[in-house]
Amino acid sequence: MATRGEQTRARILDAARASVLERGFAATSIDDIQEAAGISRGTFFYHFPSKDDVSREIIERHAEVDREVTDEFLRRAGDLVDDPAQQLVVMVGLYADYFRSLDTQYPGCLFASYTYEAGLFDEATEQTVKDSIAYWRDVVAAKVREAMEAHTPVIEIDPVGVADQIYSVMQGAFILGKVDGSNELIAEQMNLLKEHLKLVFGLRTAAKEVPAAT
Amino acid sequence: MATRGEQTRARILDAARASVLERGFAATSIDDIQEAAGISRGTFFYHFPSKDDVSREIIERHAEVDREVTDEFLRRAGDLVDDPAQQLVVMVGLYADYFRSLDTQYPGCLFASYTYEAGLFDEATEQTVKDSIAYWRDVVAAKVREAMEAHTPVIEIDPVGVADQIYSVMQGAFILGKVDGSNELIAEQMNLLKEHLKLVFGLRTAAKEVPAAT
């Protein structure tokens, strides 16, 4: 159970995160955060020495969650199917399901937000973003490598390139999703990517041939 | 020939655009712009009534250039090959070549920047972003539709979905490219996407079979 102080701290971080994703970090004032969190100005500074500390903590928390989700999706994919190529496909599908299941508009990714506000953050914060992306890239690329051993790809591919492609589609879809106000768009992009991966690894469901009507 | 005033105006817009792409709009002060453009504070306000007007003009100029590039790439693709599916592939390749040819780090897309700072801009500005993306989607989706008629896709696809996928990969790659400080990454992502498209439309270069050694 979280103490009262911890709850307030969490409320501050939540409010800050939401505002940063909507307006960006620079346009997020402490008064905005304080008001959204339903606390006073004094309380904000009781919990955080500065605004920068909030940005650091937000990104670190996001990095942590991101890593957990990555690990869990990979683990669940591993539980569901044995073939590493299938695991990749399932993983992308899990992302699709996740975005589709949300009942509010997905607000985008903090890493992207910070990237488009580069120069406002200190070295350590930038490094957190880089490390998080690098982690994702590494674990997914490793899985792609496994998949390549199990199924010779139909086209020449670079494992890191494929990992980046998945990441790119996700990040790009977040932007389109925000503009269109649609989580479904994000999910659909993940689904299409899934089909691409199946093609690359020759995982076409051959049994799905439509029986000719007569 | 541009008048002196027009040149100054352009310098202001260039400086503003660069700063917005690096730090975001909110963190771009008029002093930043003024200093980068090599003019005084007074001159800025001589040319622009407010900071918001600059944001509007920047995005409109970007939208215009974006549209021109889209049209030109599609036109050039049409000049190079007849088959609409091949045209799509060539178009993506043209983007790849473009990003590879840059000698400075590609700073990212203003639409993405604005999307992650939504709420700072007025209705008209937001609409410009939406319209620009919609235009891209429409013309590329139309080409995908043509391609589908010429080549039955190997997988079930939605033309708009495919257009969005290309856009997503580009936008996502911009982010990765910024983080990694690499234009090559962006170009590589476009190349991989090119291969995916070839697969989908069955455009594999069958003649490329590696002759068995011995």
Added chain:
DNA sequence: ACAATTAAACCGATCAGTCGGTACTGGAGA
């Protein structure tokens, strides 16, 4: 008792935007 919270006053820095004035330039009139 002690941690958490409040409200308000306050600070210096920086912000967007204003204003009064100056330099440059390209004619028009003599």
Added chain:
DNA sequence: TCTCCAGTACCGACTGATCGGTTTAATTGT
């Protein structure tokens, strides 16, 4: 050719508001 003038372009000091951050004294919850 010289003078004068209007418009264009530019300048930098100034204003009021807002920013992040501090301080304090008085509560509240456990």
